[in-house]
């Protein structure tokens with residue numbers, strides 16, 4: 693993201709969260725009837741450069757370098773997800789998938805990723821997300837379209853917001869809150 697247009701850099705900086713998040717457990721569940729509601733709150737470290745790089749550009753279009761919206765850039769990422777905004781807090785997940793800059797008129801991406809949980813009671817379960825994200829907006833709504841393991845048949849949504857952005861490295865931290873609903877009586881057979 694190092695060669696993003698200055699205008700986009702300014703947009704990003706104006707979106708950053710001012711206040712620190714209140715400390716709370718990164719995962720909470722409650723059961724209501726046959727519904728289990730899971731709330732996940734964590735921070736995604738999107739590193740475009742440096743020793744912990746987790747985002748790599750894999751393709752670009754003939755117009756990407758001159759496009760004000762970076763149209764046609766495709767990135768593959770495997771971002772570290774931690775319980776707190778500091779990268780040295782508890783690692784709880786990875787977010788893995790593809791991001792394509794896919795709007796000719798405004799800076800928006802099509803993002804298809806899986807949250808792969810690596811800690812706690814949902815270890816190794818995944819949440820599948822596919823969304824159009826306007827990077828010009830501070831609060832971004834993201835549908836959860838399914839999952840595996842404990843999240844089989846999951847439905848839900850997430851809210852994401854930029855938490856910090858380092859202009860020197862183009863590395864950013866994104867804060868996510870995900871609400872997931874699973875229903876205990878939907879799984880009749882276990883295993884396959």
Ligand SMILES: *[C@@H]1O[C@H](CO)[C@@H](O)[C@H](O)[C@H]1NC(C)=O
Pocket residue numbers: 742743744779780
């Ligand atoms: C790289 O990640 C480790 C933890 O995974 C962290 O301690 C270190 O500060 C990070 N380095 C940079 C340059 O972000």
Ligand SMILES: *[C@@H]1O[C@H](CO)[C@@H](O)[C@H](O)[C@H]1NC(C)=O
Pocket residue numbers: 810811812815816
């Ligand atoms: C999560 O699963 C991995 C891989 O099987 C395992 O190494 C790790 O200890 C597990 N962590 C927890 C908290 O269960």
